[in-house]
Amino acid sequence: MREPNDLSAFWMPFTDNRGFKAHPRMFVAAKDMHYTSASGHQVLDATGGLWCVNAGHSRDSIVKAVQASAATLDFAPTFQLAHPLAFEAASKLSMIMPEGLDRIFFANSGSEAVDSALKIALAYQRARGQGSRTRLIGRERGYHGVGFGGISVGGIVGNRRQFGTLLAGVDHLRHTHDLTRNAFSRGMPAHGAELADDLERIVALHGADTIAAVIVEPVAGSTGVLVPPVGYLRRLREICDRHDILLIFDEVITAFGRVGKATAAERFGVTPDIITMAKGLTNAAVPMGAVAVRREVHDTVIDNAAPGIELFHGYTYSAHPLAATAAIATLDLYREEGLFERAIELEDYWADAVHSLRGTKHVIDCRNVGLIGGIELEPRPGAPTKRAMEIFHRAFDEGLLIRVTGDIIALSPPLILTKAHIDEIFGILAKLIASVD
Ligand SMILES: Cc1ncc(COP(=O)(O)O)c(C=O)c1O
Numbered sequence: 001m002r003e004p005n006d007l008s009a010f011w012m013p014f015t016d017n018r019g020f021k022a023h024p025r026m027f028v029a030a031k032d033m034h035y036t037s038a039s040g041h042q043v044l045d046a047t048g049g050l051w052c053v054n055a056g057h058s059r060d061s062i063v064k065a066v067q068a069s070a071a072t073l074d075f076a077p078t079f080q081l082a083h084p085l086a087f088e089a090a091s092k093l094s095m096i097m098p099e100g101l102d103r104i105f106f107a108n109s110g111s112e113a114v115d116s117a118l119k120i121a122l123a124y125q126r127a128r129g130q131g132s133r134t135r136l137i138g139r140e141r142g143y144h145g146v147g148f149g150g151i152s153v154g155g156i157v158g159n160r161r162q163f164g165t166l167l168a169g170v171d172h173l174r175h176t177h178d179l180t181r182n183a184f185s186r187g188m189p190a191h192g193a194e195l196a197d198d199l200e201r202i203v204a205l206h207g208a209d210t211i212a213a214v215i216v217e218p219v220a221g222s223t224g225v226l227v228p229p230v231g232y233l234r235r236l237r238e239i240c241d242r243h244d245i246l247l248i249f250d251e252v253i254t255a256f257g258r259v260g261k262a263t264a265a266e267r268f269g270v271t272p273d274i275i276t277m278a279k280g281l282t283n284a285a286v287p288m289g290a291v292a293v294r295r296e297v298h299d300t301v302i303d304n305a306a307p308g309i310e311l312f313h314g315y316t317y318s319a320h321p322l323a324a325t326a327a328i329a330t331l332d333l334y335r336e337e338g339l340f341e342r343a344i345e346l347e348d349y350w351a352d353a354v355h356s357l358r359g360t361k362h363v364i365d366c367r368n369v370g371l372i373g374g375i376e377l378e379p380r381p382g383a384p385t386k387r388a389m390e391i392f393h394r395a396f397d398e399g400l401l402i403r404v405t406g407d408i409i410a411l412s413p414p415l416i417l418t419k420a421h422i423d424e425i426f427g428i429l430a431k432l433i434a435s436v437d
Helices: 019-022 062-071 083-097 110-127 148-155 192-204 231-242 263-266 295-303 321-336 339-355 386-397 419-435
Strands: 026-032 035-039 042-045 103-107 135-139 171-173 211-216 246-251 274-277 287-294 363-369 372-375 403-405 408-411
Touching: 062 321, 083 103, 083 287, 083 321, 103 110, 103 135, 103 295, 103 339, 110 135, 110 148, 110 211, 110 246, 110 287, 110 295, 135 148, 135 192, 171 192, 192 211, 192 231, 211 231, 263 295, 287 295, 321 339, 339 363, 339 372, 339 419, 372 386, 372 419, 386 403, 386 408, 386 419
Parallel strands: 135 171, 135 211, 211 246, 246 274
Antiparallel strands: 026 035, 035 042, 103 287, 274 287, 363 372, 372 408, 403 408
């Protein structure tokens, strides 16, 4: 007979289930910058949960709004019906998007936002009479969630190899990570704008009239904090324009202040046609994803459709009342507390702290932008990823939550952190990194 709370039934996502269940680490509460572990310890959150708790944990205004909403309207469909919160959330979100991207489609996660964006891109090409444009172009080392669309355009081998042939007609740009030229760059690396020209190679190979859209993360997170080289995103935009290809920025981790503005598009001054979001949209209090679409793309799909449903896509929980409420409360909180600006104010102090690890044993690169930090370690000979994973476990035991991906430590703290928190994070890390084999 199983214990009522034994660990076997929950098949944990992206987890070494056997390892975890032998040595479980659990959280039972969270407030502001800290988790409380099951053993009662406070754990400083240097990863914003999973890059999603941008305003800090369990914020009162969001909690209260969600509680009241749950007691008032548990659910209402948004297929051929709706509720006012859905429109309010969309309007509020559209107001902080780059100029022109003011049509919002709601999903429940980043993965769903990505698949929605890819489908919108295909529907747009078809609606404007360019139905031969069916190819989707991603990038090596890209992470776009786990739907079949997302893993097809994504460039992470481990996330693809168990799952067969994926979407047809996809191709990938080269990634921009180049330690030989750009190691220890502060902010955007100087070298690599020309890597955007790889899109010209793909256009020459397949023909522009077969390509619907290109999707990239402005800053890649899941493959270890890859900051775009100076000029790279602008060049990608220019090539997309030249060939009439839609450009999608996957901003699931970069939106909502992570790089000091509402979007990375705004921070880097490059406007895509479509932006995908999730995570910080609701401060992770309720799952939600969203796609912001350039009005002309939206209008083309709507205006060219036969009377009736224009886009045959949507989720039962698109704009769920609880999620819409959480989004409204979160966007208000960001504005009231000036949290996007706070990321800019702290950026230099943060960057100094990240780069203070240069020279520490094992560290082969430090990188940063906004309140994102990446520390790349030399892999242990014959045992890649093990060194970083050991640091992850030891940090947890010391009361610090970090995230590791491969041999890279990735940091993305809530934007409410203080300089004292930054000192604490890097004090612990410096000691731990130097102490492992
Ligand atoms: C850039 C990017 N896109 C998509 C996703 C997938 O989001 P979700 O896990 O909410 O499906 C993530 C998650 O980390 C992400 O970083």
